[in-house]
Amino acid sequence: MKSRTSTRTAKLFKNLVVVLGITAALSSCTSYKKIPYFQDLDRSKVTSEAITNMSSLTIQPDDQLSISVTSLNQDAANVFTNNIINAGTDALNPVYGYTVNANGEVTLPLLGVVKVSGLSSSELATKLQQQLTAYLSKPTVAVKIVSFKVAVLGDVMRPNIYRSTSDRLTVTEALSLAGDLNITAKRDDITLVREIDGKRTYIPLDLTSKNLFQSPYFYMKSNDLLFVQPSKSKLATVDTGYRNASLIISALTLVAIAISLFTN
Numbered sequence: 001m002k003s004r005t006s007t008r009t010a011k012l013f014k015n016l017v018v019v020l021g022i023t024a025a026l027s028s029c030t031s032y033k034k035i036p037y038f039q040d041l042d043r044s045k046v047t048s049e050a051i052t053n054m055s056s057l058t059i060q061p062d063d064q065l066s067i068s069v070t071s072l073n074q075d076a077a078n079v080f081t082n083n084i085i086n087a088g089t090d091a092l093n094p095v096y097g098y099t100v101n102a103n104g105e106v107t108l109p110l111l112g113v114v115k116v117s118g119l120s121s122s123e124l125a126t127k128l129q130q131q132l133t134a135y136l137s138k139p140t141v142a143v144k145i146v147s148f149k150v151a152v153l154g155d156v157m158r159p160n161i162y163r164s165t166s167d168r169l170t171v172t173e174a175l176s177l178a179g180d181l182n183i184t185a186k187r188d189d190i191t192l193v194r195e196i197d198g199k200r201t202y203i204p205l206d207l208t209s210k211n212l213f214q215s216p217y218f219y220m221k222s223n224d225l226l227f228v229q230p231s232k233s234k235l236a237t238v239d240t241g242y243r244n245a246s247l248i249i250s251a252l253t254l255v256a257i258a259i260s261l262f263t264n
Helices: 003-025 073-082 123-134 171-177 210-214 235-239 240-263
Strands: 065-070 085-086 105-110 112-115 140-145 149-152 160-163 183-195 199-205 225-230
Touching: 065 073, 065 123, 112 123, 123 140, 149 171, 171 225
Parallel strands: 149 225
Antiparallel strands: 065 140, 105 112, 149 160, 183 199, 183 225
16 A cells, blocks of 8 residues: 555656646746847957948928027017917917928928928928028028837837937837837847838848947838847747646646545
8 A cells, every 4th residue: 555655656746747847848948049139249348330320310201390490580480480280189289390291392481382301300401591591680490300200019018109309219229218128029030110212111130230230220210110029938928827827727636636546
């Protein structure tokens, strides 16, 4: 009888070890070597490289522009600051500015229709300042794109649409706004979706290489979409609660079997 009980106990212990082993294997799918960013960067010394890929954010159709004009005859210049794009649901906080039409143009006081698409904010400011000298005394123009937004989706902490008040936003900054990649994200499988010349273009990016910093796509454009591909271990991570519940049920089942064996 003692030998039979020992055999049953051994089988019970073996089954419990198998269950725990399977659970541990499922919980350890992510390889550390795939996690660090910029793996080809020499971290043992200070290095530097020229920035040759930076390009200014250019104005596109449907962009919203804030145009501010100051002049010695300020009453005349004030006509630029009173244009409401959209009063929205809150009439006390209307959106002021100018919306670029499908042809890449805006209609401005004094100047009429002005082609603005393809220009940076500073280039448009210079262009308007030159044209306004015919109407205003020593005009100064400031232009800002107030509709600059990007979307970050996939395996990140906070997927969402993010707006920027700056004309400069990089891939790494956009991912930081989204709370960084989750540990289960594929850092070498990021997709940038960008509309270029009327075509939707899908661009692969790799965060494990420092070459990202020299990519012509490192600096983002308005309406860009970043998608972070989840790894196969994502399913195991999301399913942790289910697997833990299964483990508990399995353990309780084994305990019940043990109790049954010892009481019979």
